[in-house]
Amino acid sequence: MSFLQQAFAPIEAIAERVGLDPFVLARLRHPERVLDVHFPLVRDDGTKEILRGYRVQWSSARGPYKGGIRFHPQVDMDEVGALAFLMALKCAVVGIPYGGGKGGVAIHPKQYSDAEQERVIRGYAKAIADGIGPTKDIPAPDVATNPRLMDAFASAYAEVIGHAEPAVVTGKTLAAGGSEGRGRATAQGGFYVLQQVLEARHMDPESRTAVVQGFGNAGQTMAEILFHHGFSITAVSDSKGGIRHQAGLDIPALVAYKETHGSVIGFPGAEPISQEELLATPCGVLVPAALERQITVENAEQIRAQMILELANGPTTAEADVMLAKQGIPVIPDILANSGGVAVSFFEWEQNRVGEHWTAAEVDGRLHALLKEATRDVLATAEELGMTYREAAYAVALRRIGQAMK
Ligand code: NAD
Numbered sequence: 001m002s003f004l005q006q007a008f009a010p011i012e013a014i015a016e017r018v019g020l021d022p023f024v025l026a027r028l029r030h031p032e033r034v035l036d037v038h039f040p041l042v043r044d045d046g047t048k049e050i051l052r053g054y055r056v057q058w059s060s061a062r063g064p065y066k067g068g069i070r071f072h073p074q075v076d077m078d079e080v081g082a083l084a085f086l087m088a089l090k091c092a093v094v095g096i097p098y099g100g101g102k103g104g105v106a107i108h109p110k111q112y113s114d115a116e117q118e119r120v121i122r123g124y125a126k127a128i129a130d131g132i133g134p135t136k137d138i139p140a141p142d143v144a145t146n147p148r149l150m151d152a153f154a155s156a157y158a159e160v161i162g163h164a165e166p167a168v169v170t171g172k173t174l175a176a177g178g179s180e181g182r183g184r185a186t187a188q189g190g191f192y193v194l195q196q197v198l199e200a201r202h203m204d205p206e207s208r209t210a211v212v213q214g215f216g217n218a219g220q221t222m223a224e225i226l227f228h229h230g231f232s233i234t235a236v237s238d239s240k241g242g243i244r245h246q247a248g249l250d251i252p253a254l255v256a257y258k259e260t261h262g263s264v265i266g267f268p269g270a271e272p273i274s275q276e277e278l279l280a281t282p283c284g285v286l287v288p289a290a291l292e293r294q295i296t297v298e299n300a301e302q303i304r305a306q307m308i309l310e311l312a313n314g315p316t317t318a319e320a321d322v323m324l325a326k327q328g329i330p331v332i333p334d335i336l337a338n339s340g341g342v343a344v345s346f347f348e349w350e351q352n353r354v355g356e357h358w359t360a361a362e363v364d365g366r367l368h369a370l371l372k373e374a375t376r377d378v379l380a381t382a383e384e385l386g387m388t389y390r391e392a393a394y395a396v397a398l399r400r401i402g403q404a405m406k
Pocket of ligand 1: 141142143144145186213214215216217218219237238239240275289290291292311312313314338339341342
């Protein structure tokens with residue numbers, strides 16, 4: 001199955017369970033619009049390249065398209081489309097007035113200098129400028145993009161339209177109109193969701209060990225938050241491999257180590273492990289926070305976690321999801337677990353639209369309230385319809401999108 005087919009796999013049965021109008025489902029099967037662009041880049045050494053970028057605008061039923069931009073060599077229409085569709089569901093689950101979109105540029109970011117990456121995002125912004133806007137489509141950071149690049153995106157868009165319009169993109173630096181709390185929002189939101197689910201399931205303190213796959217924006221921040229709340233993080237990994245320390249890793253020291261060494265590999269006192277060994281490490285909570293399709297039919301049976309919190313988008317394949325349900329391992333799905341990022345993006349957009357700047361405490365309070373409600377809705381629907389958390393989150397989203405479409 002392609003990633004898009006994977007994302008769609010649970011839909012049909014759930015749509016039937018919630019009595020979704022078949023026409024709404026038919027409408028949701030295809031993107032409303034796709035931007036497929038090519039644009040030039042001048043490298044630092046003066047050579048020139050033509051790059052390819054995508055922006056998929058899946059659904060605007062509930063508001064402007066919303067979703068991040070990733071830099072990754074495997075970016076293609078299938079991946080960006082699946083992520084755009086998941087964004088439509090995510091915004092609906094968390095109850096913010098957006099549809100779903102996603103973008104990407106097919107480059108290997110590590111092969112481009114910071115200055116080159118800035119020119120890439122500028123070229124991309126100009127190439128898609130006529131298809132986006134603060135009430136039309138609002139991008140944000142995703143894998144391998146960051147606040148500095150979002151500032152450059154806003155600046156290039158301003159050049160095209162002739163005036164500053166910070167609400168065209170979120171995840172900017174504070175100086176350029178970003179929101180307090182955006183950098184840690186995805187992980188912070190994931191933690192709020194996790195807390196509520198642990199409470200609802202009356203899980204014991206022994207479950208307070210965690211394993212985190214991916215040590216970037218989402219994964220590293222999650223490890224820090226969990227560590228701060230007394231969780232023992234026994235294994236983590238990044239694209240170069242994994243490390244394990246049964247007694248628990250010293251996360252602040254690991255963050256400092258990664259800063260100087262560029263990877264978690266070689267952290268003193270920890271044993272090196274493979275990505276597969278990492279996923280098979282017994283723990284209370286397994287947090288995939290790297291890329292999609294990491295938990296598959298090949299490794300699902302080896303998973304020894306009591307619960308999975310999907311901070312990455314689409315980390316579990318549809319087949320593996322069925323296996324995990326049979327194994328009795330609850331999965332808190334991406335569209336709920338990582339919705340804190342888009343929630344604070346919404347706050348940033350609101351602040352930009354009215355010219356306000358909220359305090360960190362205000363942002364955090366609103367985030368907590370929003371996710372509490374979203375988690376409560378998903379837990380209640382799971383109970384009401386006897387569904388897994390993923391099915392229930394899809395059900396909540398489909399009901400809301402269906403109502404908006406009507
Ligand atoms: P990032 O680029 O900051 O970090 C990605 C991390 O994953 C890096 O540490 C990288 O080394 C690691 N990695 C890559 N391939 C790996 C592999 N095969 N095994 C283990 N580690 C691997 O990206 P991010 O922003 O943290 O995003 C991570 C995931 O979270 C993505 O699925 C993204 O869509 C999702 N997400 C992020 C946000 C956000 O606000 N950053 C919001 C919602 C969802």
